[in-house]
Amino acid sequence: MDEILIKLEQILEQRKSAKADKSYVSSLYNKGTDEILKKISEESAEVIMATKDGSNDKIIYEIADLWFHTLVLLRFKKIKVEQITNELSRRFGLSGLKEKANRNN
Template sequence: MAADARQLDRLFEVIAARKGADASSSYTAKLLSAGVPACAQKLGEEAVETVIAATAGDRKAAISESADLLYHWLVLAAALGIEPADVYAELERREGRSGLDEKAARAER
């Protein structure tokens, strides 16, 4: 099986299935049982670790930390009841639009 973005959807299915499971049974269940603030904090920690690896120029660590970041983003999404497809749809909505125009439109809100 080729590595591609479909793995995110498969991982999300596993994460979502762990929602409400015994917190002692898996790390994912433990994170989810801690609630949205704990999941968000962990995502932030992983984002910082990704940035540190990237600014150090450590490609291998940046790849590893990016995987951790994506996993924790999916955990937070599950905690919030957000499907990855909702985020994909938002990305699609923005496709072809200048990032500068997108930021300006958000500032006007």
């Protein structure tokens, strides 16, 4: 799974130097954080709607869009996929309740 995320990360990084009129991702980068967050918000809402509709295929499609736009945000903020997977690894085996309590300390 990490392999496709790493490949996407590399492509998204390359898009930073592309012309905005030739690259959707570059156009998002040029518009900045608010536009990227707007897309993430839209995609999140679409995940919710797809889930309510009950079609797993639609859920998968919308989650892929959400992940994609989240990856755009990560690259925009210079956060690597590896940092996210490291955080998930750190949490693995840790009770969700305990992890949440640790955040509040």
